[in-house]
Every structure is written in C-alpha cells, then in structure tokens.
Amino acid sequence: MPKKIGSKTLLLTSSPSIIGYAAVGAKKEKQGPLADYFDYLSEDSSFGEKTWEKAETLMQKKAIELALQKCSVQKTDVDFLFAGDLLNQCIGSAYASRDMAMPFFGLYGACSTMSESLCLAAMFVDGQLANRCVAATSSHFCSAERQFRFPLEYGGQRTPTSQWTVTGSGACVVAPSKQAPYLRAVTVGTVADLGITDINNMGAAMAPAAAQTLCQFFSDTSTRPEDYDLILTGDLGFVGSRLLERMMQAEGYPMAKLHNDCGLMIYDRVKQDVHAGGSGCGCAASVLCSFILPQIACQRLKNVLFMATGALMSPTSNQQGESIPGIAHLLHISAFPNEKEAK
Amino acid sequence: MTKQEYALWAQQESPKSKGLGDILRAFLFGGLICVIGQLLIFFFENRGAGEMAPVFASACLVVLSAILTGINIYDNIAKYAGAGTLVPITGFANSMVSAAMEFKTEGFILGLGAKMFIIAGPVIVYGVSASVIYGIILFLLG
Structure with missing residues (x-):
C-alpha cells in the first residue's frame, strides 16, 4: 500500500x-x-x-x-x-x-x-x-x-x-515482481507558472514546475541530489535544463553534475539541428524505455529520479495571451526494492 | 521567486537569434527573388506584354513557389532565408500551398478549402483593409 x-x-x-x-x-x-x-x-x-x-x-x-x-x-x-x-x-x-x-x-x-x-x-x-x-x-x-x-x-x-x-x-x-527496475516512490506535481508566454520556449515555461516537484521530493524524503545516480527530466531541453539547475542551486540543492534531460540525449543537438533539444511526450517515454530502464535493470544505474515535464497550454490559451503553466511528476526508479537490499 | 526575476533568468539562459547573419541572408534571398521578378518583367515586356508584364511576373513567382512547396523544397530554403522568402509574394503562395497540403487529409471542403487560408487569411484581411483606408485617404486628399 x-x-x-x-x-x-x-x-x-x-x-x-x-x-x-x-x-x-x-x-x-x-x-x-x-x-x-x-x-x-x-x-x-x-x-x-x-x-x-x-x-x-x-x-x-x-x-x-x-x-x-x-x-x-x-x-x-x-x-x-x-x-x-x-x-x-x-x-x-x-x-x-x-x-x-x-x-x-x-x-x-x-x-x-x-x-x-x-x-x-x-x-x-x-x-x-x-x-x-x-x-x-x-x-x-x-x-x-x-x-x-x-x-x-x-x-x-x-x-x-x-x-x-x-x-x-x-x-x-x-x-508486482522480484525484478528491477523497481518503482519506489512518486511525487505528483503541482502546477507552476512563472509567467512565460513564449510558446517557442517551453523549457523555460516548465523548469519552475520541475524545480518545485524536485524540492518537494527532497524535503518529503529527507534526501539530497547526491543520494541518486541520475536526475532525469523529460524535455526541458537546453534552456530549461540550465534554468532548473540554476533554480535548484538557489534552493540549496546543487545538482548540475547529476542532471540530464531526455531532450538533450535523444538527438545530437548541433548535428541534427534541433535547436534547444527534443520535446514531446515521446521524448521522455522513448528515452526512459530504450536507454534508462535497461541500465537500472542491470544495476549500472541504481537510483534514478525520473521526472517528465509538461506545458499545459493550448494554442487557444496562448493566443489569448495566457502564460504557460508547467507540471512535473516525479518517480523514484531503483535497481533495488528497498534500502536494505541496496546495502 | 517573482515573475520578473524569472523572466530575467529565462532571458539570460535563452540563446539569441543571429541578428546580423539573419538580416543579411534575408536581404540576399529576398533581393534575389526580386531580381528574378525583375528579369521576368523584362522578359515579358520584350515579348510585348506591355503593362501586364508585372502581373505575369508575379504569377510566375507564385507558381514557382507553389511547385517548390509541393516538392518539399521551399521550407528548406526558407530555413536559411527567413524573411527573405517570407515577405515576397513567394511566401504568400507558400503559406497557402503548405496549408492546403497539410489539411488535405481532413477533406476537400472543410479541410483543404477552409484551412488553406489559415496563415494567408490575415494577410488578405488586413491587406484589403489597408488598401481601403489608403483609398479613402487618397480620395480625401486628392
């Protein structure tokens, strides 16, 4: 339960x-x-x-x-x-x-x-x-x-x-099973909106939601970024990732070295000319299911915080001048079912 | 963190467009299209088109743009040319043909027919409105 x-x-x-x-x-x-x-x-x-x-x-x-x-x-x-x-x-x-x-x-x-x-x-x-x-x-x-x-x-x-x-x-x-990857904890995100209205800058719109959920999780579990091998965001891209790292630093959780973003992993940003990186539901989903989960299964990664981020606007709300609300839900995915087995 | 503070951070972390390069490329491509237009006008004038030569030249540019859009080339040029391919009449043709291609799957009437104007529509509305205002001013002053 x-x-x-x-x-x-x-x-x-x-x-x-x-x-x-x-x-x-x-x-x-x-x-x-x-x-x-x-x-x-x-x-x-x-x-x-x-x-x-x-x-x-x-x-x-x-x-x-x-x-x-x-x-x-x-x-x-x-x-x-x-x-x-x-x-x-x-x-x-x-x-x-x-x-x-x-x-x-x-x-x-x-x-x-x-x-x-x-x-x-x-x-x-x-x-x-x-x-x-x-x-x-x-x-x-x-x-x-x-x-x-x-x-x-x-x-x-x-x-x-x-x-x-x-x-x-x-x-x-x-x-229910006795095989990794295990899902150990979830933090359901709350909507955050710091007033970004540029539909071409989704990373900046979503980064505050990611920071909010991440801080909530660290405070609820009394853990710190160093307790995890990887903090993986969904599609913040280049701009959103920088902003998230900056906000987390300001909150007292420096994590730039532990953080990566699916939007920066799935494409070669320069060679494939994708500007600030990949995005979309399929970005976080396909990177998690192709590259990340097998590494947790074989214990190369032991504890991962996976957090796909969403921009909850529509073309209508955007044209009406509304800013872009962001959301991020977090999952702690682990190679071990509990702390005891991890040791 | 306030919205103002965050707006500043977002601005600091967002890469900027290459201002001068973009402007230069737009100038070169836009200029090139105008040169092609002018050559077409000369061509039609030589063939005795008279006052109709600019109309024929415009029609040729529209057709050329429509064909390049149809064979998936126009957007690749536009990626580098920016406003250079957007502003001339070729950009107008591209905006209609690309929308028509895109919404064809939704049927010929409510898809292609209606949504063809999704980008070009405002240009027509405000273009016509502006010319009406211009006409009134000309009438009052003339």
Whole structure:
C-alpha cells in the first residue's frame, strides 16, 4: 500500500516492478545517438499510414504490444491501460486502445504524460487495485506541428529556444515482481507558472514546475541530489535544463553534475539541428524505455529520479495571451526494492 | 521567486537569434527573388506584354513557389532565408500551398478549402483593409 510521507510524496511500499518496456521511434530518432537502444525504428515517419494521426496511433500500439511481448503478458491480462498524447481529445491513445480490449484511462499531461501514467500505474499496483497495468504515451513531430504550430511545408524559421517534437512512443508494464527496475516512490506535481508566454520556449515555461516537484521530493524524503545516480527530466531541453539547475542551486540543492534531460540525449543537438533539444511526450517515454530502464535493470544505474515535464497550454490559451503553466511528476526508479537490499 | 526575476533568468539562459547573419541572408534571398521578378518583367515586356508584364511576373513567382512547396523544397530554403522568402509574394503562395497540403487529409471542403487560408487569411484581411483606408485617404486628399 502506498504510504504518504511529507506533504506530497507517496512511498510505494511493495515496490512494483516495470516488468516490460519498449520504445519506438522514427527516422530522426534513428539518426540520433540512442538509436541502438530502441526496440523498433521506422525509416518512414508515416509508418505506412495515410495520416500523421494514424501513424501516431500505430506507433503507440506497437510500443504497447512490444512491451507486453517482452514480458510475455497477454492483452487480456492487463487490468488498466493509462495512456495519453498531445493530440486534441487524446485521439492517439484512444485509437491505439481501440483494438486492445484493455480498461482504458485516457490522460492529458502534455509532455509529462509518461510520468503521469507511470505514477498512476505504480499507485494502482502498489495499492492492490490492479495486478498488471500498462503506462504508455507517444508524440509525433508531424501531428504536433499541425496542432501547435504551422503546416509542415510552411517556410517559417524556428527560434533558437524552440524544441523538436520527438516522433516516438514508450510503454511500460507495471506489476508486482522480484525484478528491477523497481518503482519506489512518486511525487505528483503541482502546477507552476512563472509567467512565460513564449510558446517557442517551453523549457523555460516548465523548469519552475520541475524545480518545485524536485524540492518537494527532497524535503518529503529527507534526501539530497547526491543520494541518486541520475536526475532525469523529460524535455526541458537546453534552456530549461540550465534554468532548473540554476533554480535548484538557489534552493540549496546543487545538482548540475547529476542532471540530464531526455531532450538533450535523444538527438545530437548541433548535428541534427534541433535547436534547444527534443520535446514531446515521446521524448521522455522513448528515452526512459530504450536507454534508462535497461541500465537500472542491470544495476549500472541504481537510483534514478525520473521526472517528465509538461506545458499545459493550448494554442487557444496562448493566443489569448495566457502564460504557460508547467507540471512535473516525479518517480523514484531503483535497481533495488528497498534500502536494505541496496546495502 | 517573482515573475520578473524569472523572466530575467529565462532571458539570460535563452540563446539569441543571429541578428546580423539573419538580416543579411534575408536581404540576399529576398533581393534575389526580386531580381528574378525583375528579369521576368523584362522578359515579358520584350515579348510585348506591355503593362501586364508585372502581373505575369508575379504569377510566375507564385507558381514557382507553389511547385517548390509541393516538392518539399521551399521550407528548406526558407530555413536559411527567413524573411527573405517570407515577405515576397513567394511566401504568400507558400503559406497557402503548405496549408492546403497539410489539411488535405481532413477533406476537400472543410479541410483543404477552409484551412488553406489559415496563415494567408490575415494577410488578405488586413491587406484589403489597408488598401481601403489608403483609398479613402487618397480620395480625401486628392
């Protein structure tokens, strides 16, 4: 059963495991430095489909199916599927789950969805409300561009602070088990907004939420950044990462050396011309499921704080002049189920 | 931390656009498009198009831009040229063709037909409005 410590953190006393995970990407991800770790990479960003929305649906479905395959769990044995994406009305996930026959919770947490879905899956399993849950999310560069920015062939210039939406998906199967990676604690984030209105500077908009959640977790658990091998944020990119590190330093938790960001890992920022880095739900999801989880499973990384960050605006709110609220949910993912075994 | 303090931090950490380089490239590409336009005008004048020569030249530039957009080249040029390809008539054509291509999947009427103007629409609205105001001023002063 989850046990609340401090004011916003839940310790998952049974330490549920991520028994299966898979990452799917497309062409640009294939050219990136993490290509070798993906389970499936498509040379064709349309995945053979007629629309980008269908491509995203297929990609998410593929990630879920691969994750289930890797831990030999049948679709019918899944108690709950928690999934979301960036498209209006979350159609990427809804259509992906259409053929899945799994009880489905559709989530919207913008780019924080991997953390959000994984938090819920972990809490459901730890609270014995479910035996097996799937947490999944996806984003597609082309469907996101249309929804949030301009048509693909429009000749506009991107600003240096803008980020490149990852065409990727990640899925995790959470269940009680005696195998790493274990989910040890979650801190559900609160919305933070320090007044950033620039839709091309999402990193700056989301960094305050990340700092807030991280400080909350350290204070609730009485730990410090040095107690972890890696503090991994979802898609703060270059600008947001710098701001987070600066804010944490000011709060008395220097962590620049322990921090990395999925948006800075998935692409070669200079060679692939992605400006401030990668972004999108699929960014955090695919980096976690391709590169990070296997390293925790083999104990190369022992304690990781994973925190996908989301910018909770819409094109409408932005055009109406509203600033961009950010959110970040944190998960403590570990190679050990508890402190005793770690020693 | 206040919003003002954070705005300052965000500004400090955000890389800036390459001001001079961007302006220079925009000037060169924009100028090049104008030179092509002028050459087309000369060409049509030589063929006896008379006063219609600039109209024909504009039409040629629009078609050229539409073709380059259709074969996925225009946006790659625009990435370097910036306002140089955005401001001339070629940019206007690109904004319509790219939107038409993008929203084709939503059908020919509510997709392509309606959303084709999603970027070009304001240009038409305010272009026409400005010309009306200009006309009124000219009428009053003339």
